[in-house]
Amino acid sequence: MPESPITPRNRDFAQWYQDVVLQGDMAEPAEIVKGCMVIKPNGYAVWEGLQRELDTRFKATGHQNAYFPLLIPQSFLRKEAEHVEGFAPELAVVTVAGGKELEEPYVIRPTSETIIGHFFAKWIHSWRDLPMLLNQWANVVRWELRTRMFLRTTEFLWQEGHTAHSSHQEAMEEVLRILDIYREVAEDVMAMPVVKGVKSHAEKFAGALKSYSIEAMMQNGLALQAGTSHDLGQNFGKAFDVQFQNKEGQLEYAWQTSWGVSTRLIGGLIMTHSDDKGLVLPPRLAPVKTVLVPIYRKDEEKGAVLEASHKIAADIGAKVDDRDGQSPGAKFFHWERLGVPVVLELGPRDLAAGKAVVKRRDTGTKQPVSQEALAGTVSATLDAMQKSLFAAARERLKANTVTANSIEEVESILKDASAEKGGGKFVMAHLADDPACDARVKEFKASVRNHPLADEFDGPGKCIVTGVPVERRAVIAKAY
RNA sequence: CGGGGCGUGGCUCAGCCUGGCUAGAGCGCCUGGUUCGGGACCAGGAGGUCGGUGGUUCGAAUCCACUCGCCCCGACCA
Structure with missing residues (x-):
């Protein structure tokens, strides 16, 4: 039997991740373009699923899609002081075009707050426009200096929401509404539990008043920032002169928000559910949910089995793997690596008994089912798998979340919480939103992931660094 | 950007230290046949000039310099 092409998680998690991405045919490095990847059809189909789920929710909450230029005048980036400082080191700049040096270089958008700010200024004049x-x-x-497929690449795909409001409160409601959409898609669609919270001042988006995030925990215990939603206050309004006349006839700067999730979510999805056999996709996002593998020996069996296979597959919306010259065993391994949630087996024995075998990807369990009950069983199995993936991930998050009551305790937990051994932790500790606290935590090669919005963990206490009273514990962890 | 590893048929790799016949293996691929309930077998066949550039040499996959890319660790970052 050939050796598995996938490195076990406990031997080398980073290598495992890469193997799963490659073997799952999700993406591969675009070796000719530094730091970039090719998202292959299997990976892109998952992205399309996420797009569909997100887009539906954005539309349902009154948003419209639009498109702004890829190239942004360099001077735009400079208009918001913090924003330039945050992004300057990672900009790609176009200085020559049409064979001539440009008078003003363009930067390739790292995000679009600035160029959208410019157009908001043109379009927004009255409170009625808001x-x-x-x-x-x-x-x-x-x-990027260091890239990993899906998690961080030089170029990536995302959605960026940009909104303008007539009051800070309305903007804040928007920020939290979106954060909750992100939470819902992560948990209900991706089966990836997350912690909603506020980013520390030190970690917030360059140019924002406040940033909110959802943080997920990967199987090795590392944190992954899976989505962010920013309260931009009037910072960009002032930088780009986005003013409107309010109901009282006063000129006022617009209150803006921005928010985004990216193809990084796919990396999170993989590191949440997949196993040593390869990709595991939650049914709600799996491009192919069910594959039927026909099994036969002699030609007369082949005809009958294939005929029945196609009929059954058509009934329940499965794909038949009728490739010739591949043994059933090879096909099982193939679909397993690709993360297909349910694989059906149909052979002469089943045919004789009027049954088919239903196999579930995450648990590996096989179950013979009568053909009449097949559609129902498959759909129930998909449903159960979706729920159980989420439950397992939530259980892991819980099991690896610990509390600490002193900075020394934080340090000692993080020290033996070696992510390489799968022992990364979310350490919950009372911490003030003070740059000094962030700096202290950074000494342990970790960071303040966020300050949770809800009392999921604990109530008030005193900051373990500064001693000031804080409402609840923050999440401290090593992160991607 | 610093440290480490790697780059040889589609894939995994051997050969390199101690330059020298037509550059090898396994897997995959193609053709034919036998197979098919967890990676089938036999036979025949196609496919590489050794990441790139420049050098040393009678001669370079092998030695030297530069360069490109990937992976890991670190710093930085969304």
Whole structure:
């Protein structure tokens, strides 16, 4: 038997991840373009699923899609002080075009707050123009020093929402509404539990008043920022002169928000559910949910089995793997690596008994089912798998979340919480939103992931670094 | 950007240290046949000039310099 092409998680988690991406035919490095990847059809189909789920929810909450230029005048980035500082090191700049040096270089968008700010200024004059609720599906470029497929690449795909409101409170409601959409898609669609919270001042988006995030825990215990939603206050309004006349006739700067999730979610999906056999896709996002593998020996069996296979598959919407010259065993391994949630086996024995075998990807369990009951069983199995993936991930998150009551305790937990051994932890500790606290935590090669919005963990206490009273514990963890 | 590893048929790799016949293996692929309930077998066959550039040499996959890319660790970052 050939050796598995997938490195076990406990031997080398990073290698495992890469093997799963490659073997699952999700993506591969675009070796000719530094730091970039090719998202292959299997991977892109998952992205399309996420797009569909997100887009539906954006539309349902009043947003419209639009598209802004990829190239942004360099001067735009400079208009918001914090924003330039945050993004300057990772910009790709176009200085020559049409064979000539440009008078003003363009940067390839790392995000679109600035160029959208410019157009908001043109379009927004009155409180009647508000709220303005836009979303853009786009690619962005950030020159990264170290890349990993899906998790961080030079170019990636995302959606970026940009909205303008007539009051800070309305903007805040938007920020939290979106954060909850992200939470819902992560948990209900991706089966990936997340912690909603506020980013520390040190970790917030460059140019925002406040940033909110959802943080997920990967199987090795590392945190992954899976989505962010920013309260931009009036910072970009002031930088780009986005003003409107309010009901009292006063000129006021618009209150803006921006929010985004990216193809990084796919990396999170993989590191949440997949196993040593390869990809595991939650049914709600699996491009192919059910595959039927016909099994036969002699030619007369082949005819009968294939005929029955196609009939059954048509009934329940499965794909038949009728490739010739591949043994059933090879086909099982193939679909297993690709993460297909349910595989059906249909052979002469089943045919004689009027049954088929239903096999579930996550548990590996096989179950003979009568053909009349097949459709119902398959759909129930998909449903059960979706639920059980989420339950297992939530259980893991819970099991690897611990509390600490002193900075020394945080340090010692993080020290033996070696992610390489799968022992990464979310350490919950009372911490003030103070740069000094972030700096202290960074000494342990970890970071403050966020300050949770809800009392899921604990109530008030005193900051273990500064001693000031804080409402609840923060999430401290090593992160991707 | 610093440290480490790697780059040889589609894939995994051997050969390199101690330059020298037509550059090998396994897997995959193609053709034919026998197979088919967890990676089938036999026979025949196609496919590489050794990441790139420049050098040393009678001669370079092998030695030297530069360069490109990937992976890991670190710093930085969304």
